[in-house]
Amino acid sequence: MQNIEKLKLQQNSTIKNALEIIDKAAMQIALVVDENNKLLGTLTDGDIRRGLLQGLDLNSSIESIIFKTPTVAKISDTKEDILKIALAKKLHQIPIVDANGKLLGIKEIDELIKPKEKINKVILMVGGLGTRLRPLTDNTPKPMLKVGNKPILQTIVEKFAEYGYANIVLCVNYKSDVIQDFFKDGSEFGVNIEYIFEEQRMGTAGALSLLKNKPTEPFFVMNGDLLTNVNFEHLDSYHISNNSMGTMCVREYDFQVPYGVVNIKDSKILSIEEKPTHKFFVSAGIYMLSPEILEYIPQNEFYDMPTLFEKLISEEKNIISFPLREYWLDIGRLEEYKKANEEYDEVF
Structure with a gap:
């Protein structure tokens, strides 16, 4: 903006x-x-x-x-x-x-x-085993499963490209050859793709320690098994305008207790709530990070994004949330994969 x-x-x-x-x-x-x-x-x-x-x-x-x-x-x-x-x-x-x-x-x-091409890197975590989606992932890495007749990862890459973010880094491990053979250098999709090979599980933040060329501008990190319509440019602007070191996209999650909840104090019943709904914010697996955050990530170790954010919070760094109102789906299980295929044409 x-x-x-x-x-x-x-x-x-x-x-x-x-x-x-x-x-x-x-x-x-x-x-x-x-x-x-x-x-x-x-x-x-x-x-x-x-x-x-x-x-x-x-x-x-x-x-x-x-x-x-x-x-x-x-x-x-x-x-x-x-x-x-x-x-x-x-x-x-x-x-x-x-x-x-x-x-x-x-x-x-x-x-x-006609979006202007932006220099910000987009780092996509696509090395997971996808064990909960077996047998679909026996021979295919989860990000390459087809939703809407194209791989999940292709939709993610194309959505970033729509906003002018064309510098893509794919952190690969499981069945990496399948991803490389499909995307190659990214030119067919209007982007530039480089690859980071995780020889061991590094977690959603640990893989950032393997970056060959460290970003000099705020950069995106996103899990490679998500489908979303989030406006990436707005996330970028929000991160910068709030002078944030790390911005986490969050999604509201509702959970309804299937029973009447009895509130008790010293054995005395104070009230009864029939099937109450509790609301939480959960991480959506999409982040915008400033370059200085890389100093907090250990080299060549497993390190997850929640651990990184907890460390930054403990040091009172400016860490903020970006609530997602747009379509978002984490394709981690077979029922979510089925749902994604049912909704894809309408959403995308």
Whole structure:
């Protein structure tokens, strides 16, 4: 997303201030925010012209000409969602806000249609044995199982490529030749692929110690058995705007107790809850990490991502969550594999 600092205005700004911002930023729009960075509205050249025709001058306040019901997109909206909104409203750009209306960025529609290639690495963990999906994985690594008539891993690679993330690293182990023979150098899929060979199980974080070329920009880490419609560009922007060392995508998980729960204190029954539902956040297996995080990963040892995050939390580093509202499915068992095939055409 575009840097929005150069586009911001306060409600008490003048028309002259607005014209300077619109002219300097060359985006045909200014964004009006309050002191908490909540989006109050937008201002375009057209809004200013109408104000001048009504008798305002360059020193007049913009308050009366702010467009206070602009079309916005949420941080959780996919690329497809945003394009659909923009095309329907014939917009060239859309402000991006969080659930509380806080301004996070602005998306240019031209960039969505033709995304710029980004240098951030995408590291995909695809070396697992897939034991819970046997016998399907006896001769095929789990990421290469077909969902929607193409390997799971191909869908993941193509989704990253849609957002301009073309530098892919595949951490391979089990049946690695199957993955290499299919993807080769990635050029057929519009990406650049390099491979890391795990000679022993390294865990979801340990394999990062084997990187030949250490990332200099924030990078993605994702399990290779997931299907999701998450907007990777929004995750990237969210990570940077929060100055995070590590960002973990989380998914809300509901669990209903199948019985009446009895709350007791000192043998006295206080209440009875009939089949209550408990809600938790669980890791979605997708992360955005800053390069300095690699210093916390031991060399050539098994090391899982939860262990890494626990260490960073204990050292009070800035570790944040990114709630997923989009489609997400972890294909770990046969029933989930079946579900993925049933839903694929509708979702993707």
